Amino acid sequence: MLVNTSDVVTALSMAQNGSIDKFVTLYEEEIIKDNSGKPIRVKTLGQKVYADSVKSHDVVFGIGPAGTGKTFLAVTWAVTALKRGQVKRIILTRPAVEAGESLGFLPGDLKEKVDPYLRPVYDALYQILGKEQTTRLMERDIIEIAPLAYMRGRTLDDAFVILDEAQNTTIMQMKMFLTRLGFNSKMIINGDTSQIDLPKKVKSGLIDATEKLKHIKQIDFVHFSASDVVRHPVVAEIINAYEKDAERKTAHHQKEVIDSTSASGFASYETIGQPASTKEEK
Incomplete structure (x- = not known):
């Protein structure tokens, strides 16, 4: 097994926290190989908790700072489920209005409007599947990328659905999204409550969900910390x-x-x- 810089950083961090004995458990399971043949595994204890939660819950919230691998891992699990025939399609969405910019002010068709906000999702897909295969699956609507508003009125059966940047949903948007869940489907909702771009008097749907839904058995909330950051x-x-x-x-x-x-x-x-x-x- 090859050891890279991020592995060394993780080991040092775990040693400082007194949890180095759990380091080996992070490498016990390979999720999938990426487009270049490299194995993808969880890299922190927080990611391990996240992985275990996704296996045992229909709806999982991943909440924490940027760089903790929330989006990348969610896309990895979605692709894995698709390849294993566990779902028929992958749906990726996020709020399209952010940082004061309205979706309607961006030029071009739907794809061009949404793409600037979904760069991390595309990066993950390209790393796992490659650009050509990702494009083919999108052309066949097996992978769908759309703004959150386009989820209204739909029932998402046999799908792995990911909502990214969920901290920028309103309460009504979050409710609308969660109630799209259909049979044989799984939802992952990711967000960072320290990066809310909504107007000050508008409560984040992500924060509201953590308060209202924490007692529902098939919904789980995984909280990441700075110790789970897998960047520099x-x-x-x-x-x-x-x-x-x-x-x-x-x-x-x-x-x-x-x-x-x-x-x-x-x-x-x-x-x-x-x-x-x-x-x-x-």
Whole structure:
């Protein structure tokens, strides 16, 4: 077995976390070989949990920072299921309105409009299947890539369905998507709750789903952390730095709210007591 740089980084990270004894388990199972013949395996403990969850649940949410392999692994499992005849098609979708850009403002037909937002999905497909085979399967509608709005009114049977960038769905969009699930189908919903591009007053459908659906047996939520990042080691440090800053700001905001509430309560007490004090002075 060839050991590459990412394997070494993973081993060092696990050694620092005291979990090096579990390193071997990551290499026990090969998911599939990519287009060049290289085996694809999970690379972190978080990815292993993700893999086990996908095997045993109909709907799986993968939530965590960029670089943790959520999209790549989801596409890998979808292609594997297709090759094994477990599903008849793969459907890949994501919200088409992001970072203030409306889908309607982009030129060209549907494919041209959606493509800029789905580059990671195409990259994964090309690595696993190759560009030519991916194109052929898309021409035959065995692989379908479409904006989330095009899922409305459909029932997705015998399909492996992936929703990417789910943090940018509204509550209604998430409900619409999840209720498309048909017989003999599997859904993976991926997102990063620290990268929400929705207007401030609009609640993310991904966050809402984690609150409402956590007790449903066939739905599972897998949370990734910076330790699951499989990019350059500095990426994990960058993510950690931003997460700590967000935690600090949240704690500061909560303290301000508590202080404000306490001050308001004290002021109210003084106001209520003032008339009595004035009366006594008279």
